[in-house]
Amino acid sequence: MVFENNDVMPALGLGTWQAPRGEVGQAVLEAIRCGYRHIDCAAIYGNEKEIGEALKSVLDAGEVRREELWVTSKLWNTRHKQADVIPALKKTLADLQLEYLDLYLIHWPVAQDSSTQPPSLVPLEQQPIADTWLGMEACLGAGLTRHIGVSNFSIKKLKKLFETAQHQPEVLQVEMHPLLAQNELVAFCEVEKIYLTAYSPLGRPGSSEVPDSAPSLFDNPIVANIANQHGCTLAQVLLAWAMERGTAPIPKSTNAKRLKENFASQNIALTSSDMVNLNSLDCHYRFVDGSFWTPPGSPYNLQNLWDE
Ligand code: A2P
Numbered sequence: 237m238v239f240e241n242n243d244v245m246p247a248l249g250l251g252t253w254q255a256p257r258g259e260v261g262q263a264v265l266e267a268i269r270c271g272y273r274h275i276d277c278a279a280i281y282g283n284e285k286e287i288g289e290a291l292k293s294v295l296d297a298g299e300v301r302r303e304e305l306w307v308t309s310k311l312w313n314t315r316h317k318q319a320d321v322i323p324a325l326k327k328t329l330a331d332l333q334l335e336y337l338d339l340y341l342i343h344w345p346v347a348q349d350s351s352t353q354p355p356s357l358v359p360l361e362q363q364p365i366a367d368t369w370l371g372m373e374a375c376l377g378a379g380l381t382r383h384i385g386v387s388n389f390s391i392k393k394l395k396k397l398f399e400t401a402q403h404q405p406e407v408l409q410v411e412m413h414p415l416l417a418q419n420e421l422v423a424f425c426e427v428e429k430i431y432l433t434a435y436s437p438l439g440r441p442g443s444s445e446v447p448d449s450a451p452s453l454f455d456n457p458i459v460a461n462i463a464n465q466h467g468c469t470l471a472q473v474l475l476a477w478a479m480e481r482g483t484a485p486i487p488k489s490t491n492a493k494r495l496k497e498n499f500a501s502q503n504i505a506l507t508s509s510d511m512v513n514l515n516s517l518d519c520h521y522r523f524v525d526g527s528f529w530t531p532p533g534s535p536y537n538l539q540n541l542w543d544e
Contacts, residue, residue: 237431237484239406243338243382245306247479248502249274250495251435251488254443257283263490264290268300270496276409276433276486277332278310278343279324284331292333307334308409308433310343310387311372314350316363321371325380339407340381342368344388346529346536359535365393366400373403383407387435388526390543391424398428409433412485414459414477415451417518422481434478437485438471440523451521458517462510468501475501477514 237245250267252260252275260283264275268290275291277284291307294300309332315324325340347363348355372384385407386397397405408425412418412434425432439453440446453459454470463470471487475498478485487498506514529536 239383239431241382245338245407245431245484246272246274247484248272248475248499249276249306249308249433249484249486251276251486252283252287253278253281253435253488255281255283255488255490257286259490261286261290263492263495265294266492267495267499268294268305271499272495273300273304274306274308274484274486276308276435277328278312279328279331280310280312280343284309284328288331288333302334306338307332308339308341308407309337310341311368313344313346313348314355316342316347316358316365316368316371318367318371318374321368322374322378322380325375329380336379337381339383339385340372340375341385341387341407341409342372342389344526344529345386345390345393345541357529357531357534357536365397369397369401373401376403385409385430388541391421392543394424394428394430404428405430407431407433409435409486411436411522411524412478412483413437413439413453413474414514414517415439415453415519415521416523417515418520419518422483426482432483434483434485436523437478437487438474441471443523446523450523451519453517456517458513462506462513465510466504466506468504469497471498472501472504473506473510473514476504476506477511480506480511 250272264287309328347358349358375381383406385405387409408430441454459470463473475485489495526541
């Protein structure tokens with residue numbers, strides 16, 4: 237994925253959501269040693285310091301140069317005030333031991349006030365995204381990040397952001413896998429020249445947070461059949477599907493074998509009939525449905541969060 241300034245975001249990244257402290261540093265080291273050059277982080281994951289130690293060790297040892305790495309992080313909900321954005325990014329940079337990020341994203345279109353415990357949910361009318369975006373643009377102007385974007389935004393929220401943005405968002409990160417293909421969003425982003433990164437591209441296998449009633453991509457005969465035909469794993473099929481449609485999947489793993497397996501998905505060439513079969517699985521199923529932003533009394537509900 238090549239940006240206007242010729243920066244390149246590698247099409248496959250390492251996700252670090254729910255990569256626990258004590259494991260994530262080693263996973264980042266192993267990932268970089270097996271060829272990953274794109275690491276997806278966020279302040280709220282609580283593991284940026286350990287990731288920073290790992291990055292420092294490979295950079296200091298000359299195993300990789302900074303300009304060969306693509307590092308993303310995300311602004312948390314409690315730092316949406318324009319004046320809070322640069323300080324939040326500076327904290328992330330200090331934790332990651334980096335001078336600049338490649339990409340900084342607004343993590344959720346949700347604002348929270350950290351002066352209360354737990355932080356209260358603040359309506360977007362009170363803390364508008366347009367104000368937060370001014371802070372994001374200031375980060376860009378200060379050279380603290382090379383690109384800015386958003387995460388978990390709908391087409392409607394992107395269009396609203398376009399109305400005030402001086403600098404358009406360059407990347408959108410959303411949950412995306414064959415059960416949640418979001419074809420309309422993919423088409424919209426193509427027209428608007430916004431690259432898409434796909435989180436939870438494997439559909440969160442084995443997560444205790446996923447209800448038993450949820451569909452599983454790993455039990456799916458269509459995915460299994462394609463994996464058989466290519467002599468590869470189901471995970472590799474899912475990642476190849478994401479890349480084939482021009483999106484950048486960021487599977488999380490802290491397991492050395494699965495890190496390699498996921499990276500090798502770049503060698504799998506799905507056929508157009510594989511893509512048709514995988515596209516038939518779309519049922520708009522969200523594993524991360526955002527219901528944690530909708531407790532009683534919240535200004536957010538699933539309708540105004542996703543605009544659908
Ligand atoms: P682990 O870290 O033990 O490898 P997603 O990115 O869709 O949210 O999925 C992340 C989950 O998928 C993690 O629990 C991760 O566990 C697991 N996982 C990552 N890669 C693979 C793989 N190749 N095969 C099976 N499970 C995987």
